[in-house]
Amino acid sequence: MPRRGLRGGHLQTLASFFLPRRIALPAAERRLIEVEPGVQVLCHCHWQQDRRNALTVIVVHGLEGSSESQYMLGIAAKGLAAGMNVVRMNQRNCGGTDALSPTLYHSGRSRDVAALAQNLIEQDQISRFALAGFSMGGNLVLKLAGEWGREGPTQFRAVAAVCPSMNLAASADALHLPGNRVYEYYFMWKLREHFKVKARLSPQVFDTSRLRGLASLRDFDDQITAYYCGFEGATDYYQRSAAANVVDRIAVPTLILHAANDPFIRILPETRRKVLSNPSITFVETEDGGHCSFLAQPDGDDGRWAERQVVEFLRGF
Numbered sequence: 001m002p003r004r005g006l007r008g009g010h011l012q013t014l015a016s017f018f019l020p021r022r023i024a025l026p027a028a029e030r031r032l033i034e035v036e037p038g039v040q041v042l043c044h045c046h047w048q049q050d051r052r053n054a055l056t057v058i059v060v061h062g063l064e065g066s067s068e069s070q071y072m073l074g075i076a077a078k079g080l081a082a083g084m085n086v087v088r089m090n091q092r093n094c095g096g097t098d099a100l101s102p103t104l105y106h107s108g109r110s111r112d113v114a115a116l117a118q119n120l121i122e123q124d125q126i127s128r129f130a131l132a133g134f135s136m137g138g139n140l141v142l143k144l145a146g147e148w149g150r151e152g153p154t155q156f157r158a159v160a161a162v163c164p165s166m167n168l169a170a171s172a173d174a175l176h177l178p179g180n181r182v183y184e185y186y187f188m189w190k191l192r193e194h195f196k197v198k199a200r201l202s203p204q205v206f207d208t209s210r211l212r213g214l215a216s217l218r219d220f221d222d223q224i225t226a227y228y229c230g231f232e233g234a235t236d237y238y239q240r241s242a243a244a245n246v247v248d249r250i251a252v253p254t255l256i257l258h259a260a261n262d263p264f265i266r267i268l269p270e271t272r273r274k275v276l277s278n279p280s281i282t283f284v285e286t287e288d289g290g291h292c293s294f295l296a297q298p299d300g301d302d303g304r305w306a307e308r309q310v311v312e313f314l315r316g317f
Contacts (some may be wrong), residue, residue, distance in 0.1 A: 002288040003303055005294040009261030012290025013183075016070075019295075023073040025080070028088070035092075035115040040100040042067070043116065044088040045307060046080050047145075055157065055317055056085040056126045056286040058116060062292065064190040066095035066313030071134050071292060072206055073302050079309040085126070091137075106225050107136050107168055108241030110144035121155055130158040130314050136274045136291050137306050138164025138256075139243045144253065146246025151259055153205070157317040160255040163265050163292045169238035170266035175255075176216045180264050183291075184217055187276065205254070226239070244271040246279065253312040257306050259289030284309070 006015050028044035035041055044067045048054040057079050061069050067088035079086040090097055092105035092112065105112075113131065120126050133141035133221035138161030145159045146150070163172045173182040192211055199206040208224050231237035239245075256275060258267065267275075285291050286294065294306040301308060 001071065003297050006295050006296060008132050008292045009259065009263045009288070009297070011181075012259070012261075012288060012293040012295055013263055015295055016293035018156055019132060021070050021074065023070070023077050025073060027312055031091050032120050033116050035112040039103060040090060040097070040099065041092055041116070042090045042097045043096055046076055046088075048080075048083060048085055049086050052125050053127055053312060054083060054085050056087060056120060056124075056129040056167060057314060058087045058089055058120075058131050060113060060131070060133040060137030060140050061091065061094065062137050062161070063187060064194065065134070065137075066075040066090055068095060069134075071304075071307065074307045075132060075310060078307050079314070082315055084309050086312075087116070087120065088103065088251055090111065093194065094199065098160045098172045098194075098205075102202060104198065104225060104228050106229050106237065106241065107139050107165065108143070108237070109146060110140050113140055114148075117153065117156070119143070121153060124221060126155060127150070128155050128157045128317065130156075130160070130317055132160045132310055134162045134165065135309065136165055139166055139168065139241070140163055140252060142166060142243035142247055142250065142254070142256070143245075145252060146249040149213055149249040150251045152252070155254060158253045158255075159250070160257075160313055162310065163259065163262055165265055165266045166243045166271055167266055168242045169235065170268055171264055172217045172221065172234075172238065174266050176218065177264075183264060187217055188214070188220060191224075194212075195224060244268070244274070247271065247281070247310045248274040250278060250280050252280060253317070254278075254283060255290060255310065256283045257309060258283070258285045259291070259294065260287055261289065262291045265291060282313075
């Protein structure tokens, strides 16, 4: 049940963003992981005393989020309390790490997550791990699970995704609807500022004049993301980066949480059929919850229903 006074997709989404949270976490180990030559990402690792035998959960944030996003901290606190290792991953350039990568992050870089998992297997000798992601991060972890299929690392046990943007084009276009422009304005402001930082660091590579006239996320992805990341345009980028292409190949236990009133995440009928026909996937669609919010009445906890569901699901592995 949604929290009293917070019914509706927009109210849920905005409330989760603005409501203050007090999340107590022990100090994390900061680790730089090279995900490809010359490209590093920053991770915050929380370890149990016996890190090898505890389940390690790699958590990936959404668009313009970071390892410090509230849901990242919330899932870390709940996972640690449940006896899990938790690794909060920053995508390329996120969390103040623009100088660590000459490239941009985007929704198709699932191999960065794979490189992190391999590092933990080799360096920390973890015996089992799971992936969890929110929104864009949800697309990334589902995409990787589908790409791995039955050929992933033997330590790979499960995956969980909250409001994953599996159909990137449909979700980007939904952001441009009149009722969703507040979200698009926010993302565009963050993306523009982020790109300006990259241009100051590498003026010979990134040209801020390409920001002129951009009015939508699709525009940004067409003129910036696709241009600098090797795609032919936004349409090509969305098509090649969508987890919808491979979700039917996922072969480990998977939890997907989605709210029917999510303001801008869209699941197309074909993708829904793939999800529902895959016996490895448990798909939970709630009537209310907004985007990555799912604020419920506190019942001896903080009322963050999705975070609790993810941790409870992963307890079994």
